[in-house]
Amino acid sequence: MTKKIALISGDGIGPEVTKQGMKVLEKLEEISDVDLEFEEFPFGAEHYLDTGELVTDEAKEELENFDAIYLGAVGDPRVKPGVLEHGILLDLRFSFDQYINLRPVKLLDSRFSPLKDKEPQDIDMMIVRENTEGLYAGVGGFLKEGTKDEVATQEMINTYKGVERVTRYAYEYAQKRNDEKKLTLCDKSNVLTYAHDLWQRVFEEVGANYKDVTMDHMLVDAITMKMVRNPEDFDTIVTCNMFGDIITDLGAEIQGGMGLAVSGNINPEGVSMFEPVHGSAPDIAGENIANPLAAILAAGMMVKELGWEEEGEKIETAVQRSLQNDYSTPDMGGNLNTDEVGDHICSILE
Ligand code: NAD
Ligand code: IPM
Ligand code: MN
Numbered sequence: 217m218t219k220k221i222a223l224i225s226g227d228g229i230g231p232e233v234t235k236q237g238m239k240v241l242e243k244l245e246e247i248s249d250v251d252l253e254f255e256e257f258p259f260g261a262e263h264y265l266d267t268g269e270l271v272t273d274e275a276k277e278e279l280e281n282f283d284a285i286y287l288g289a290v291g292d293p294r295v296k297p298g299v300l301e302h303g304i305l306l307d308l309r310f311s312f313d314q315y316i317n318l319r320p321v322k323l324l325d326s327r328f329s330p331l332k333d334k335e336p337q338d339i340d341m342m343i344v345r346e347n348t349e350g351l352y353a354g355v356g357g358f359l360k361e362g363t364k365d366e367v368a369t370q371e372m373i374n375t376y377k378g379v380e381r382v383t384r385y386a387y388e389y390a391q392k393r394n395d396e397k398k399l400t401l402c403d404k405s406n407v408l409t410y411a412h413d414l415w416q417r418v419f420e421e422v423g424a425n426y427k428d429v430t431m432d433h434m435l436v437d438a439i440t441m442k443m444v445r446n447p448e449d450f451d452t453i454v455t456c457n458m459f460g461d462i463i464t465d466l467g468a469e470i471q472g473g474m475g476l477a478v479s480g481n482i483n484p485e486g487v488s489m490f491e492p493v494h495g496s497a498p499d500i501a502g503e504n505i506a507n508p509l510a511a512i513l514a515a516g517m518m519v520k521e522l523g524w525e526e527e528g529e530k531i532e533t534a535v536q537r538s539l540q541n542d543y544s545t546p547d548m549g550g551n552l553n554t555d556e557v558g559d560h561i562c563s564i565l566e
Pocket of ligand 3: 461462465493
């Protein structure tokens, strides 16, 4: 059955990398049962500067009819930081209640990790990031703004419902992911004695239903240390929105860089959105040197989540092969441009 995909290529390198992802998806359609229909939406800096519009209510109503959203990245130096990020990216994550952010950290080829002596089997974990609450909820404000007595607050919102549903998803994930069946809760319960006390209680409570999953706990500062020193200790990690943001950039680097890191914003009953972890990279935009592999892998994750498990797997295998062949962009030591890497992935699929 045809699945409808909304394409939001966005800003900076966003359109450059999603173009390659689209090419790969079209090739996959040619060689398999995958059947997709695309419609492009213009949201991003250019559209905002032209019209003053971010994502309108009408557009959101329309997006409800899609099976998934494929996003490049948003953010532009001409627009105040936060406007596009909140008005487009976070608005979509929140409006479609994409409460899970799945971010795999997987080393595809040992040559690309900056960590010494680490092999693919050592760096292979799934980070399950809460995606609609925490410090991202947008609650806070200024008191005595602009004075020397100013106080700025940003509250961390943690609801039982929000913590329970992402924790349950993470247990389910850990149970199915591999034989290790281990779930680590990453928090800061020694300081955030309200917010992360709730996380600890829910972690225990939900865990009672998953007796075959080993429960583990680590403070976020210790996790950053351990992800570098002993990444092999991690299997599935569940964490709050802000910590998930930070530790997945670290995860991206240990698996070979931002050019390879993938992100799925999931609503198991609704419209999910797939994107690279990286941003619009204004420093390299327009040069045709951005690494398209994260966007291509995000397309693979989308195909898998839409039910074509094996076909999505094919994209991952093709990416792995192209890395082994050193067909990569300069950020990974290669000498191909963005288009050429996309073409190469298509030729491997062929
Ligand atoms: P960034 O991820 O855009 O770039 C960080 C560094 O990594 C830059 O040096 C960039 O050149 C490099 N890089 C990133 N992706 C790359 C790729 N595919 N290939 C090669 N090099 C790559 O992060 P930033 O500079 O902090 O943010 C730039 C803008 O993007 C900001 O406006 C930010 O808010 C936004 N942003 C958006 C998203 C998103 O839409 N999902 C995510 C992160 C940042
Ligand atoms: C990410 C990004 C976003 C986040 C920003 C751009 C709002 O950094 O997807 O990791 O913090 O979630
Ligand atoms: Mn981030």
